[in-house]
Each structure stands twice: as structure tokens, then as C-alpha cells.
Amino acid sequence: xxxxxxxxxxxxFMQHALFTALIVAIxxxxxxxxxxxxxxxxxxxxxxxxxxxxxxxxxxVGIPLAIGAFLSGIFCAVxxxxxxxxxxxxxxxxxxxxxxxxxxxxxVLFTKIETNEHLSHILFGDLLGISRAELIQTLIISxxxxxxxxxxxxxxxxxxxxxxxxxxxxxxIKRLHYSLLILLALTIVSAMQVVGVILVIxxxxxxxxxAYLLTKRFDTMILIALFxxxxxxxxxxxxxxxxxxxxxxxxxxxxxIFFLLALIWSKIRLRFQKNTYSAxxxxxxxx
Numbered sequence: 001x002x003x004x005x006x007x008x009x010x011x012x013f014m015q016h017a018l019f020t021a022l023i024v025a026i027x028x029x030x031x032x033x034x035x036x037x038x039x040x041x042x043x044x045x046x047x048x049x050x051x052x053x054x055x056x057x058x059x060x061v062g063i064p065l066a067i068g069a070f071l072s073g074i075f076c077a078v079x080x081x082x083x084x085x086x087x088x089x090x091x092x093x094x095x096x097x098x099x100x101x102x103x104x105x106x107x108v109l110f111t112k113i114e115t116n117e118h119l120s121h122i123l124f125g126d127l128l129g130i131s132r133a134e135l136i137q138t139l140i141i142s143x144x145x146x147x148x149x150x151x152x153x154x155x156x157x158x159x160x161x162x163x164x165x166x167x168x169x170x171x172x173i174k175r176l177h178y179s180l181l182i183l184l185a186l187t188i189v190s191a192m193q194v195v196g197v198i199l200v201i202x203x204x205x206x207x208x209x210x211a212y213l214l215t216k217r218f219d220t221m222i223l224i225a226l227f228x229x230x231x232x233x234x235x236x237x238x239x240x241x242x243x244x245x246x247x248x249x250x251x252x253x254x255x256x257i258f259f260l261l262a263l264i265w266s267k268i269r270l271r272f273q274k275n276t277y278s279a280x281x282x283x284x285x286x287x
Contacts, residue, residue, distance in 0.1 A: 018233075030146070036208035048192075050098065054072020055068050056113055070185055073189070076099060077178075077181040127247040157218060199252050
């Protein structure tokens with residue numbers, strides 16, 4: 001058993017892959033709890049698809065891909081906010097139009113601009129091909145995200161739970177809104193190398209929604225999200241090595257399994273509570 005666990009990490013590329021994946025998993029788990037409370041799962045999906053044209057343009061101009069991806073994601077978020085405020089269209093409809101249009105634009109650019117990047121690496125990630133420089137870049141971005149969330153965790157929590165209360169409490173709602181969007185875009189940029197632009201939304205939502213099914217306390221929710229995200233990342237990386245499969249999809253599949261287990265457990269617990277309540281009510285009426 002120990003050999004099965006330790007063998008993959010005798011290779012430097014597996015060490016880089018696991019360390020990068022764990023860093024991203026921790027940040028995604030924490031941010032996912034806020035996104036679930038805010039109801040921004042579709043916003044994460046929109047930004048994750050919208051970064052594709054930024055990646056292609058960044059390669060064409062000769063700047064780091066992370067910068068292009070981040071600017072493209074922020075442009076998507078600002079565009080959604082502008083269209084929502086200046087039209088009668090609902091936010092979810094605007095998101096669908098903006099992210100699908102930008103994703104299609106990115107695909108057109110990719111076919112017209114010659115790059116040495118393989119499309120599948122961008123769409124589905126290339127965790128095993130991460131270099132030391134990319135690992136350091138991911139560590140820096142994730143550290144910035146983590147520090148900001150820790151410093152502003154209470155403000156973000158109040159804003160996600162009740163924006164009206166946050167406004168009455170004297171918080172700058174617009175600043176918190178765009179700060180959360182920037183953190184979301186940065187997280188997607190860091191997670192892009194792990195699971196790609198298509199699967200990144202699962203890494204951003206699965207830990208939070210799994211924890212949401214199991215607890216009503218936010219602090220406990222973050223701990224459960226961290227546990228499920230880190231466990232899925234560690235086990236998924238090991239499985240991908242031994243079954244010779246893509247690492248990112250293996251991680252996402254395990255997160256989906258954790259969600260199904262949490263859903264089943266929540267249903268069983270709810271049924272047990274109902275039966276207990278019915279039994280107590282019957283007993284009190286009899287007495």
C-alpha cells in the first residue's frame with residue numbers, strides 16, 4: 001500500500017503536479033463557499049470560458065498567458081455588470097450571451113493564430129506538464145488570493161449572505177462586489193493549468209456545495225470544503241498515475257462522488273429527523 005502511494009512521487013513532475021494541485025484545491029475550496037452563498041456558480045462558468053481569447057491574444061502579443069487570461073476574465077465580469085444595469089435582460093441571460101460569445105471568439109482566434117499551445121491543454125489542463133516557473137506563479141497568485149480572503153473574510157461573508165445588511169453596516173458594496181470578481185478571475189487563472197477552462201467551474205463549486213449539504217455553520221463549511229477538495233486532489237492524482245488517465249478529470253470525478261455521498265447522507269439525515277420528530281409528536285399527543 002505504501003509503495004502504491006509513494007511510487008508516483010518519486011518523479012519530479014508528479015511532485016510538481018501534486019503540489020500545484022493542492023495549492024489550487026485549497027484556494028478553490030475556500031472561495032467556493034462564498035460563491036455558493038452568493039449564488040455565483042454561473043458567473044464562475046462565464047469567466048472560466050471567457051478567458052480563452054485572452055490566452056490566445058497574450059500568446060500572440062508575447063506577454064504571460066496568466067495576464068491575458070486575467071484581463072479577459074475581468075472584461076467578461078465588467079461586461080456582464082454593465083449589460084445587466086443598462087438593459088432589461090436578466091443577469092443569467094447576460095452571462096450566457098457574454099461567455100458563449102467570448103468563448104467562440106477565443107476558438108476563432110485559436111484557429112487563426114498559430115501557437116505552440118495545444119488546444120486540449122487549455123481546455124482540459126496539463127497538470128503533469130507544469131514547469132517550476134508555472135508552479136511558482138501559481139503559488140504567488142494563490143497566496144495573494146488566500147491573504148485577501150483571510151483579511152476580508154467577514155466582509156465577504158456578510159456581503160454574500162445579505163448585501164442589504166452589509167450596506168447598512170457601512171460596507172462598500174461595489175468594492176466588495178468587484179473584489180470578489182477579481183479573486184474569482186485570479187482563482188480561475190491559477191486553476192486553469194490544473195483542470196482547464198472547461199472543468200475549472202467544478203473545482204470552484206463542488207467543494208462548497210458538498211459542504212453546504214452537510215452543515216449550516218460557515219466555519220464548518222469551509223473545513224469540510226477543504227477536506228473534500230484536498231482529498232479529491234490527492235486521491236485523483238494518485239489514481240491518474242496508476243490507471244494512466246488525465247489528472248484533472250480524475251480530480252473532478254472524485255469531487256462529484258463526494259457530492260453524491262453528501263447528498264445521500266443529507267437525505268438520510270433529513271428522513272431520520274422527520275421520523276424522530278413524528279415519533280416525539282405522537283408520544284406527546286398520547287401522553
